[in-house]
Amino acid sequence: MTNEAHPAIEAVFRIERARLIGGLARLVRDVGLAEELAQDALLAALAEWPRSGVPRNPGAWLAATARRRAIDGFRRSRMLARRHAELGLMLEAESTAGAEAIENAMDDDIGDELLGLIFAACHPLLSPEARAALTLRLIGGLTTEEIARAFLAHEPTIAQRIVRAKRTLGEASLSFAVPRGAERKARLASVLEVLYLVFNEGYAATAGEDLTRPALCAEAQRLGRILAALLPEEPEVHGLLALMEIQASRLAARTGPDGALIPITEQKRGRWDRLLIRRGLVALARAETLGGAEGPYALQAAVAACHARARRAEETDWPRIAALYDRLGEVMPSPVVELNRAVAHSMAFGPEAGLRLIDALETVPALRSYAPLPAARGDFLFRCGRLAEARAAFERAATLTRNGRERAFLLRRAAACG
Structure with missing residues (x-):
């Protein structure tokens, strides 16, 4: 092999990266150091593999190399004697057991390594924004520049957010082990929240000139599939994956050739x-099947499924969608759910029904600057024939949105009111 093999080696590293960092984080209990060690292992591979060829199990080779460097680091810094002894024994066992034993060990705990890293990156100690950035960096392998571009943030801001998140996790002395029982259930909600946040920012961009960012959706779906494979008995994991897959199926149809929004x-x-x-x-x-039909993500996925099963818009089962939102409002009460419920009721039972429900939301502080609220009111009023009021509502919505394409869509709707 020659230096021409470097792209192939880097591709292997991208595949193994999250698993490698997960295993190292459990070893050194510092996600920043784990990331550095993984990068050192890549540099070693770039130097060695062009001469010797890619090992039969490249993941095990990278892990063994990084772990040896970690042990050397522990020795140089004279860390706790007990930990030093444990790691020394581990190194001795690896050197005597041979590469096959290392490979088997790596294969045995792949699930725990990835899960441990996912649960750490999505720890409730961090803000939702920090969790999202760290997850995309550690699990998704995105660069700081790519994350900043995805969320329309400045690169230094994202870099600082990731550094602070790593520091916070390090100071918390996490074990990076997969939580069990009640703790895992509580932490899983945080993990799903992060994936949902990433996907939604891709599906309906909150700012900028593009309505969608398909790459973010694809990354959230990929992470969701990994999580579903690692936690096959968790119904809400499958519920969120179902929601993302079905919603993503419409991405290509959501915008026209000019980038303009096309309603469902x-x-x-x-x-x-x-x-x-x-x-x-x-x-x-x-x-x-797992008993999760009433979970918040499964209920939203069931709504998306109603749209997916309708061959034409006229065949959409809006009464069922309204009933699903009624149940979702009980399971996951929030102003946004209530707004979506009003939209569903307007489609199922007429715009007046939607107006009755939306009136109660006008004074909710969380929706005061939320563009979809006056946009929905404008649609209900338009369908009622109250065009002057509809125009004012659409114009107000246009002033609230930070997305250029959405603003243009709302102004077109306002103009259509005459």
């Missing part, structure tokens, strides 16, 4: 990705 009722359903829909429906069925 006007989308060309032939452009919906049938493979993603099938995947989503399978995941939803799995969630329901």
Whole structure:
């Protein structure tokens, strides 16, 4: 092999990276140091593999190299004698057992390594924004520049957020082990929240000139699939995966050639990705089989499934969607859920029904500057024939949104009111 092999080696590293960092973080209890050690192992591979060839199990080679460097670091810094002795014994066992034993050990705990890293990156100690950035960095392998671009943030801001998150986790002395029992259930909610946040920012960008950022959606889906494979008996994991897969199936149809927003009722359903829909429906069925039909993500996935199953917009089962939102409002009460519930009721039972529900939301502080609220009111009023009021509502919504494409869509709707 020659230096021409470097791209292939880097591709192998990208595949092994999250698992490698997860195992190292459990060893050194410092995610920043684990990331540095993983990078050192890559440099060693770039120097060695072009001469010797790629090992039969490159992941085990990288792990063994990084762990030896970690042990050397412990020795140089004269860390706790007991930990030093434990790591020395581990190194001795690795050197005598041979590469095959190392490979077997790595294969045995791959689930715990990845899960431990995911649960650490999404720890409730961190803010949701920090969790999202750290997850994309450690698990997704995105660069700081890519994360900043995805969230329309300044690169130094994202870099500082990631550094502070790593420091916070280090100061907390986490074990990076997979939590069990009640603790895992509580922490899992944080993990799912992060994936949901990342996906939603890709599906409906909150700022900028693009309505969607498909790369963010794809990353959230990839992480969701990993989580579903590692936690096959967790219904809400499958519920969230179902929601993301079905929602993502519509990405190509959500915007026109000029980037303009196309409402779901006007989308060309032939452009919906049938493979993603099938995947989503399978995941939803799995969630329901596991007893998770009433979970918040499964309920939202069931709403998305109603749209996916309708061959034409006119065939959409809006009464069922309204009933699903009624249940979701009980399971996961929030102003945004209530707004979506009002929209569903307006479609199922007429715009006046939507107006009655939305009136109660006008004074909710969390929705005071939320563009979808006046946008929904404008739609209800337009369908009632109250065009002057509808125009004012659409214009107000246009002043609140930070997304250029959405603003243009709302101003077109205002102009259509005459």
